[in-house]
Amino acid sequence: MRLDPVKFNKEAWNIQVQEENQWTKPVSSDEVQKAANGDLKIVLTPTKPVPENWYPDWKSSKILALASAGGQQVPLMAAAGAEVTVFDNSPMQLDQDRMVAARDQLTIETIEGDMSDLSIFPDESFDFIFHPCSNCFVPDIKPVWRESFRVLKPGGIMVSGFCNPIIFTLDPELEKQGIAQLKYKIPYSDLDSISEEDRIKYFGENEPLSFGHSLQDQIGGQLAAGFVMIDFYEDDWNDSGSPADQFLSCYMATRCQKPSRAI
Numbered sequence: 001m002r003l004d005p006v007k008f009n010k011e012a013w014n015i016q017v018q019e020e021n022q023w024t025k026p027v028s029s030d031e032v033q034k035a036a037n038g039d040l041k042i043v044l045t046p047t048k049p050v051p052e053n054w055y056p057d058w059k060s061s062k063i064l065a066l067a068s069a070g071g072q073q074v075p076l077m078a079a080a081g082a083e084v085t086v087f088d089n090s091p092m093q094l095d096q097d098r099m100v101a102a103r104d105q106l107t108i109e110t111i112e113g114d115m116s117d118l119s120i121f122p123d124e125s126f127d128f129i130f131h132p133c134s135n136c137f138v139p140d141i142k143p144v145w146r147e148s149f150r151v152l153k154p155g156g157i158m159v160s161g162f163c164n165p166i167i168f169t170l171d172p173e174l175e176k177q178g179i180a181q182l183k184y185k186i187p188y189s190d191l192d193s194i195s196e197e198d199r200i201k202y203f204g205e206n207e208p209l210s211f212g213h214s215l216q217d218q219i220g221g222q223l224a225a226g227f228v229m230i231d232f233y234e235d236d237w238n239d240s241g242s243p244a245d246q247f248l249s250c251y252m253a254t255r256c257q258k259p260s261r262a263i
Contacts, residue, residue: 013090026071044161045235067134071096145225168212188212227256
């Protein structure tokens with residue numbers, strides 16, 4: 001039977017919380033207090049902080065943290081004064097945000113759901129969308145961009161991080177030896193590009209299903225949805241990630257705006 005990626009990844013991320021994956025560890029009360037004092041650093045990609053000129057006016061912004069649970073970025077935005085809704089597929093990841101909110105007396109709305117379906121939200125609900133490297137966990141990202149555009153107010157901003165598709169092309173056996181050798185085509189799918197046996201062998205039985213999307217679907221998909229790109233940067237794991245990092249930055253972030261009027 002073919003795996004359902006939404007259901008499978010929900011449970012996989014719940015397991016990641018139990019195993020204390022680095023993207024599931026909540027921020028400290030000290031970090032929350034610093035954010036309340038105007039000193040916050042958030043990431044869309046592995047290591048590089050989001051530039052401060054990408055930040056909205058926290059105290060006047062209604063924010064959607066899209067597939068961004070885990071008690072890390074959302075509490076800092078809430079502490080800075082934003083009205084934040086975090087929407088995520090994993091209930092245990094959402095529990096991390098709820099825990100920080102209760103601990104540090106923050107107001108955070110948490111909603112469980114699939115990032116490809118934001119039908120729970122009316123049109124033009126948010127001023128700002130924060131979407132870190134997480135769309136590699138859905139098979140088709142075009143609905144993510146279309147739905148994000150729909151729920152964003154005219155003039156609103158979406159910032160998003162995503163993977164350079166090259167990291168999904170590498171031979172996983174050689175990658176463990178530090179060798180970057182191309183093997184798989186893009187688009188890549190853990191459901192179609194690799195056997196179930198090899199997926200478990202190389203990545204583990206409880207790892208979330210991953211999907212390597214083309215740059216056309218990543219960047220072109222944002223533009224096709226109606227966004228205008230206004231800034232961009234690249235990032236990496238500081239030599240501790242894929243061997244492809246030896247040759248290029250394997251992560252990137254975009255800052256896009258929904259036009260105030262149709263163009």
